[in-house]
Amino acid sequence: NKKGFIFDLDGVIVDTAKYHFLAWKNLAKSIDIDFTKEQNEQLKGVSRVKSLEKILEWGNKTISEEQFTSLMGKKNEEYLSFIATMDDNEILPDVSKVLNYLIAQKQPISLGSASKNARPILEKVNLLSKFDAIVDGNDVSKAKPDPEVFLIAAKALNIKPEDCIVFEDSVAGVQAANTANMISIGIGEKEVLHEADYVFSDFTEMENSFIEELINR
Numbered sequence: 001n002k003k004g005f006i007f008d009l010d011g012v013i014v015d016t017a018k019y020h021f022l023a024w025k026n027l028a029k030s031i032d033i034d035f036t037k038e039q040n041e042q043l044k045g046v047s048r049v050k051s052l053e054k055i056l057e058w059g060n061k062t063i064s065e066e067q068f069t070s071l072m073g074k075k076n077e078e079y080l081s082f083i084a085t086m087d088d089n090e091i092l093p094d095v096s097k098v099l100n101y102l103i104a105q106k107q108p109i110s111l112g113s114a115s116k117n118a119r120p121i122l123e124k125v126n127l128l129s130k131f132d133a134i135v136d137g138n139d140v141s142k143a144k145p146d147p148e149v150f151l152i153a154a155k156a157l158n159i160k161p162e163d164c165i166v167f168e169d170s171v172a173g174v175q176a177a178n179t180a181n182m183i184s185i186g187i188g189e190k191e192v193l194h195e196a197d198y199v200f201s202d203f204t205e206m207e208n209s210f211i212e213e214l215i216n217r
């Protein structure tokens, strides 16, 4: 019995939201826009381009295309400088345990992330080899909540979408999984992720028996 297990990266495998936040905050400040933690929440799962568009919208600012491109580059440069310091201590609790359990059960595993920095991050935290497929921001043309990223992952694993299970921390990601006809498992707060089929605050709350049920359903 094989299912496809698809993991979002930021906020599910590693807590990079804090680095995205710092980089966006500094960037917003450089163009006199205030950027709050609450706004950062709304950027979870949202692509780099869309994120900057939203920040400009919140700040009531219009800029030239050139400045837009340059700001995107600046943000990523700073984000990459944070990423450079990452190691496997930044893997979220029990993520490795779940990945190893799935591998022991011979279940196909894919990444399904909006990030264009997914590979270097997985390399930094030493998890790249756990994945049978990596689908990230470089492979998609439509951002979550569009299901494209997860449908490509299912194809890469050669598993039907209805036999796939998605782990997501963002509302947009949960919606994408639901639209793809996959089982959605929210990692985070129940109130925020109420559209998910199941919600766990983190992987320490997830028993192996639950994963076994998913495999055998």
Ligand code: G6P
Residues within 6 Å of the ligand: 010, 011, 020, 043, 044, 045, 046, 047, 048, 051, 076, 113, 114, 115, 116, 117, 118, 137
């Ligand atoms: C994830 C994060 C977002 C981020 C996006 C793009 O979805 O949750 O906050 O904007 O990836 O990441 P990137 O590394 O390509 O800038």
Ligand code: MG
Residues within 6 Å of the ligand: 008, 009, 010, 011, 012, 044, 045, 168, 169, 170, 173
């Ligand atoms: Mg995420």
